[in-house]
Amino acid sequence: MSGQVEFLRGEFQLIDWVRQRSASYPQVPVGIGDDAALLSPTSGEEVIVTTDMLMDGRHFIVGQTPPELIGRKSLAVNLSDIAAMGGRPIAAFISWALPRHQGRDLAESLFTGMAGLAREFDVSIAGGDTNSWDGPLVINVTVVGETIGQRRILRSGAQPGDVIFVTGPLGGSLAGRHLTFTPRISEAIDLVQRVRLNAMLDLSDGVASDLRHILNQSRVGATLDARSIPIHTDVDRHLPHREQLRKALTDGEDFELLFTVSGSDAEQLLANPPPGWKPIQIGNIDGELGCRIRTEKGIEPLPTGGWEHPLD
Amino acid sequence: MSGQVEFLRGEFQLIDWVRQRSASYPQVPVGIGDDAALLSPTSGEEVIVTTDMLMDGRHFIVGQTPPELIGRKSLAVNLSDIAAMGGRPIAAFISWALPRHQGRDLAESLFTGMAGLAREFDVSIAGGDTNSWDGPLVINVTVVGETIGQRRILRSGAQPGDVIFVTGPLGGSLAGRHLTFTPRISEAIDLVQRVRLNAMLDLSDGVASDLRHILNQSRVGATLDARSIPIHTDVDRHLPHREQLRKALTDGEDFELLFTVSGSDAEQLLANPPPGWKPIQIGNIDGELGCRIRTEKGIEPLPTGGWEHPLD
Structure with missing residues (x-):
């Protein structure tokens, strides 16, 4: 040189x-x-x-x-x-x-x-x-x-009783959507202007993995409702339903927002959703640590199944 | 994944x-x-x-x-x-x-x-x-x-009549100093608190190359004084003096600051230097475009000799 x-x-x-x-x-x-x-x-x-x-x-x-x-x-x-x-x-x-x-x-x-x-x-x-x-x-x-004017929105603010939402359907992103997704900037601004967001993150590794960051940092647990998990049309509809659900929860690269708000804010959000889109309720934060999912078979532990980059 | x-x-x-x-x-x-x-x-x-x-x-x-x-x-x-x-x-x-x-x-x-x-x-x-x-x-x-409170300090503010300074000696950095240099944060703060800095940059490719960014963006020229260029002890003293000078101007990776101030600010800076270090005057900004150097032979164009990463 x-x-x-x-x-x-x-x-x-x-x-x-x-x-x-x-x-x-x-x-x-x-x-x-x-x-x-x-x-x-x-x-x-x-x-x-x-x-x-x-x-x-x-x-x-x-x-x-x-x-x-x-x-x-x-x-x-x-x-x-x-x-x-x-x-x-x-x-x-x-x-x-x-x-x-x-x-x-x-x-x-x-x-x-x-x-x-x-x-x-x-x-x-x-x-x-x-x-x-x-x-x-x-x-x-x-x-x-x-x-933009609200108090800090971190992963550590979720409270027992909070309702968990996502901004859109999940799974199958690696078929192509991971390259063309729209970052949820305007949705985040809609939310900040309407409710108090207790915790929020974007879904990069899948709900089953990413939700744990909120649970660990907020020292709370969660129970998801299997029937409410929005499965993206990118997930193969010929798969057994449980496999579709697993993909929605673990495929990753969704880049939807996952957030929690109080029960009353949740009601308000569902009654008066932002123009053009509607948050999807997928479960609740509760005081019992760990992450569970409610299916037709009852409540069971949620398999993590997220992926992390190896470093050996 | x-x-x-x-x-x-x-x-x-x-x-x-x-x-x-x-x-x-x-x-x-x-x-x-x-x-x-x-x-x-x-x-x-x-x-x-x-x-x-x-x-x-x-x-x-x-x-x-x-x-x-x-x-x-x-x-x-x-x-x-x-x-x-x-x-x-x-x-x-x-x-x-x-x-x-x-x-x-x-x-x-x-x-x-x-x-x-x-x-x-x-x-x-x-x-x-x-x-x-x-x-x-x-x-x-x-x-x-x-x-830290002054107006913006850009490459585009040099004025004819400004004095050009550097914060330390130049050349030979690739022998090792490029890995251990001290970034001139505290010197910059010293300067901002004492004078109006018309233009400033840090020397990564050498004075002969980097000074041109100030000259081009300020639409001015400069004449350096060969006798004033501070040659670092890292430059081999057995080389002919002109080769030592060339290295001081073109080796690069000095990471000293080069800055210009008005004549009156220059006087003040030299009369009352910051504690622990003294800016080194190396030349002047003038209205005639181009970059020149005054040596014992007279005034001659300054060879650029800076380096740039190839991209082919």
């Missing part, structure tokens, strides 16, 4: 290309082009930060998945985390390690997918880090957002 | 290990363990965001560089960018793709290096994303900070 006098313009040109295609927003007075970006969050709100890294061969396969959808997903999973905090996104920061010999074309397609989703949610692409190498594609996206 | 019922606990365990070793700070009410982190920046300040990705084989070589120093550097380069905006850091977010069969040991050493530096600057390690894979080590760090 030292003393090299060549002009290797590739990265600067790509950064210019990206900058020209990045919309500007008043909350991001300084975006791409300085040492760092400057954001102006709304006074009095807290700043939300989340980051996700996606790798070729692990989260997608270059050559099998259209790069626009890879780019889109790398932003979408972060927007989903902002939604899970009941906030709205402001700016995204894209770092990528691009395979050297397809870097520019791949980068443009990835960026096109990101930029389309960013525009839908008024998110500024405000910075990042562009590298090329001989390894596989790696994309890291950080999204910075802000809260 | 779908329907996998195994419990592969590695990543969750590592995240717990990291969380237990992360100091807590009042400006980060929610760190690791929820869908996203919550920060409380000082009211009225702007939020600074920067991100850098470092890759094995590109920015370091696992097996040759101690992993503690790799971890330290991955945070240090981001802190340097926060300094370049005249701000102070609040929180860091670490994403990593860890080589599968050395993941845990490597991760602990990397984290130890980061955490030490984070503590020095009261930075909360407030989130991230942990992955393992069959590829080489990739680390992405995002740092969020805040401004």
